[in-house]
Amino acid sequence: MHMADALVSPAVGGIFWAASAYLTAKSSAVAKNDNKSGGAALMGVLAAFVFASQMINFSIPGTGSSGHIGGGLLLAILLGPERAFLSMVSILTVQALFFADGGLLALGCNIFNMGFFPCFIAYPYVYKKITERVPGSKGIMTGAVMASMAGLVMGAFFVVLQTTISGITSLPAGVFMMLMLPVHFVIGAVEGFATAMVIIYVYARMPEVFNGGSPDDRGVGMKRAVAVFSVLALLTGGFFAWYASSSPDGLEWSILNVTGTTELDAPQTHIHALFSSLQDMIAPLPDYSIKGETYSENMGTTVSGIVGSIITLTFAVLMGMMFSRRKSRQ
Amino acid sequence: MRIRDLYKTEIYDERRETALPPLLLLYVTLTYIITVVSFDRYQTLRIVPLAAYPIFVGLFSGVSCRDLLRKMTAVMPFVILIGIWNPFFDRIGTECFGFMISRGWISFFSLMIKFLMITASTLIMVSAAGFDGLCRCAAAMGLSEVLVTQLFLLNRYIRLIVEETHNTLRARVFRGGRITLSNAGNVCGPLLMRSLSRSEKIHNALLCRGFDGTLWRGKCCMNRLSMQDIVFGLFWTAYFLIVRFFDISRIIGDLTVRCVI
Numbered sequence: 001m002h003m004a005d006a007l008v009s010p011a012v013g014g015i016f017w018a019a020s021a022y023l024t025a026k027s028s029a030v031a032k033n034d035n036k037s038g039g040a041a042l043m044g045v046l047a048a049f050v051f052a053s054q055m056i057n058f059s060i061p062g063t064g065s066s067g068h069i070g071g072g073l074l075l076a077i078l079l080g081p082e083r084a085f086l087s088m089v090s091i092l093t094v095q096a097l098f099f100a101d102g103g104l105l106a107l108g109c110n111i112f113n114m115g116f117f118p119c120f121i122a123y124p125y126v127y128k129k130i131t132e133r134v135p136g137s138k139g140i141m142t143g144a145v146m147a148s149m150a151g152l153v154m155g156a157f158f159v160v161l162q163t164t165i166s167g168i169t170s171l172p173a174g175v176f177m178m179l180m181l182p183v184h185f186v187i188g189a190v191e192g193f194a195t196a197m198v199i200i201y202v203y204a205r206m207p208e209v210f211n212g213g214s215p216d217d218r219g220v221g222m223k224r225a226v227a228v229f230s231v232l233a234l235l236t237g238g239f240f241a242w243y244a245s246s247s248p249d250g251l252e253w254s255i256l257n258v259t260g261t262t263e264l265d266a267p268q269t270h271i272h273a274l275f276s277s278l279q280d281m282i283a284p285l286p287d288y289s290i291k292g293e294t295y296s297e298n299m300g301t302t303v304s305g306i307v308g309s310i311i312t313l314t315f316a317v318l319m320g321m322m323f324s325r326r327k328s329r330q
Numbered sequence: 331m332r333i334r335d336l337y338k339t340e341i342y343d344e345r346r347e348t349a350l351p352p353l354l355l356l357y358v359t360l361t362y363i364i365t366v367v368s369f370d371r372y373q374t375l376r377i378v379p380l381a382a383y384p385i386f387v388g389l390f391s392g393v394s395c396r397d398l399l400r401k402m403t404a405v406m407p408f409v410i411l412i413g414i415w416n417p418f419f420d421r422i423g424t425e426c427f428g429f430m431i432s433r434g435w436i437s438f439f440s441l442m443i444k445f446l447m448i449t450a451s452t453l454i455m456v457s458a459a460g461f462d463g464l465c466r467c468a469a470a471m472g473l474s475e476v477l478v479t480q481l482f483l484l485n486r487y488i489r490l491i492v493e494e495t496h497n498t499l500r501a502r503v504f505r506g507g508r509i510t511l512s513n514a515g516n517v518c519g520p521l522l523m524r525s526l527s528r529s530e531k532i533h534n535a536l537l538c539r540g541f542d543g544t545l546w547r548g549k550c551c552m553n554r555l556s557m558q559d560i561v562f563g564l565f566w567t568a569y570f571l572i573v574r575f576f577d578i579s580r581i582i583g584d585l586t587v588r589c590v591i
Contacts, residue, residue, distance in 0.1 A: 004409050005452075006445035010364045028474035040476075041536060044483025045529035048491040051484070053518050056499065056509065069518060090480045094488070097456045097464070100401045100449045105363045168371065168441060169412050170420035170434055194514040201519030209526060 001152075001159055001184070002095065003110055005103030009166035016162070017108030023116060024089055027082040043079060047087040050075060051094070069194045072118030073127065073148050077199060078209065081119045088115035109162050113155035122151030140203065141196040148192030149185055156184035350391075352459035352467040354559050358383075358566050359455040363448050365570040371416075371437040377444060379579050383566060384450040391458040402449050413441040461485050487532070491525055 005013070050071040071091065075084035092110050096102035102110045130143035160180050164173045171179075203210060362383050369377050388395070420434035456464065462482070469478045498521055502509065509517055555563075572578055 002405070002408065004405070004445050005363050005367060005448040006409060006441055007412060008367065010368055013367070024477060025474060028476040031476045032474075040479050040483060040541075041533035042526070042529045043480050045487050045491065045525050045532060047480065047484045048487040049522060049525040051488055052492045052495040053521065056495065056517060069514065086477055086480055087484075089477060090484045093481060094461075094484055097452065097461065099405065100453055101405045103363070103448060104360060104452055105367060105448075163412060169415060170418075170437065171412070171415040172419065176415075190511065194511060194518075197511075197513075197515035198518045198522060201515035202522055205519075206523060206526070 001155060002102040003106040003159060005105040007163050007168050008106045008109055012162050012166045013105040013108060016112050020108040020111040027085045030082040031086055043083055043087050046075060046078060047091050051091055069198055072114060072151060073123060074195050076119045076123035081123055085115050085119040113158045117154040118151035122147040126150050137200050140199050144196035145189055145192035148195060149188035152184045152188035153181055156180045350458060351555060351559055352463035354555060354563050355455045355459045356467060358563055359451050361567055361570055362451050365574050366444050366448055371440050372433055374436050374440040375579060376577055379573050381447050384447060384454055388454045391454060393454050393457045398450055398453055401453060402446060409445045413438045495521060
């Protein structure tokens with residue numbers, strides 16, 4: 001479910017960067033104030049554990065597919081929402097930087113989709129509520145499965161919204177949702193089941209481990225931040241889901257209504273005019289024709305573009321090799 | 331993600347002798363990413379000159395092309411899954427090399443080129459700056475101490491825990507045990523308990539060394555910029571802006587064709 005940089009626009013990436021940065025700052029403040037003994041080492045090792053355990057794929061009998069434990073939920077159960085969120089931030093950062101799983105611009109989106117929902121929504125409002133009412137293994141199993149499904153489906157829903165608003169895919173939002181949500185519903189159930197099995201196993205042997213996640217420890221500021229983002233997420237989801245499905249290409253629709261055309265003219269600045277006249281002067285394909293032969297607009301543009309691209313990239317290769325040799329000589 | 335991919339992270343451990351400060355690399359890479367994603371989905375050819383940046387920095391820092399490709403292909407399926415629908419839903423035709431092609435295919439290729447270029451630039455940045463360098467740079471920029479410490483610790487212990495996971499799985503497979511959903515607790519549970527006891531040992535070891543919540547001291551000298559660094563940053567920023575606002579490949583192409591004909 002990791003979003004790549006190529007799937008988000010700068011505006012969407014920037015908005016979710018800001019939201020995630022705010023949540024990270026709030027969580028860091030809570031984690032710093034909560035001076036728990038061994039907290040830093042525990043967070044580091046458990047994040048590494050989640051990273052490693054997500055590579056263990058359990059085969060699901062009779063389906064031919066596989067699943068792994070849900071990282072965000074397990075961390076929230078063991079560490080509490082804020083520390084779990086920070087651990088998820090570190091995991092997603094390492095995945096983006098080391099393994100190209102995600103990206104720098106999309107990091108905010110990924111943190112929001114895979115950190116915010118399981119740690120701040122699914123854990124306190126689904127898992128906690130269920131385990132408080134249903135004690136024992138049955139409660140852990142039901143709570144983990146329900147919370148994992150809720151967290152994953154909310155995350156998948158936001159992947160659809162972020163991609164659609166970014167204007168990357170031509171897939172209508174409704175169809176995209178129908179492709180994403182049922183699959184993540186099933187994956188969520190499998191992840192929840194695997195997570196519950198691990199919790200039940202450890203709970204039977206080391207029950208003292210499970211005292212890190214009390215929502216009562218959280219400051220008022222953090223609760224307010226979570227409430228604000230939950231409302232914003234709900235509003236954004238509701239508004240954009242309607243907007244995206246009723247008008248698949250929102251940007252073009254807006255431009256058409258404002259200007260009467262779906263494309264805007266290039267800005268007429270002095271620099272544009274200078275380069276435009278320079279281009280007209282040196283262009284061997286005025287009106288895309290060579291020696292009286294008329295070429296189509298696309299053909300001319302394509303040929304020039306390819307030639308130019310090849311030259312630019314060759315230049316980059318030569319420069320790179322030159323500097324590399326110079327460096328090794330030094 | 332496969333376990334053997336994790337063991338390949340050693341190539342990122344040591345900062346390469348690029349002499350480029352992490353802060354500069356982070357700035358140029360972020361500017362690069364924003365420039366690439368700001369292009370419209372049908373502007374496939376206009377993005378291509380931007381490949382010059384990862385090519386140049388990749389060659390300059392000596393990153394293995396094979397390793398880059400291996401990592402990129404591992405995460406490509408999700409992008410393909412989202413982009414492959416474009417040709418089915420965007421069927422408006424346009425001419426390319428005398429052939430009619432749907433705009434959906436153009437946007438799909440554009441997406442894939444963007445993905446390859448951005449992913450390569452990010453991996454090269456980490457390889458050239460080093461993870462420690464980037465963490466120190468982030469700390470100098472004001473990222474919270476808790477998160478920076480967490481990143482340092484995760485980076486240090488990730489391989490340790492992975493190795494333990496690998497041993498557990500190997501032992502289970504050698505004894506003929508299958509890993510299924512029903513025995514998830516028996517496989518991951520002991521691993522989690524061992525990780526927890528290990529975290530206690532690490533915490534005690536950190537306390538013995540005077541750990542007070544911060545893993546580094548002093549200002550980050552790696553972020554000092556020389557004149558060459560400033561020129562590097564300004565050059566690439568100017569290049570990205572020129573490519574963004576002018577069809578540079580077409581201008582160079584026109585000029586070349588004019589000289590040849």
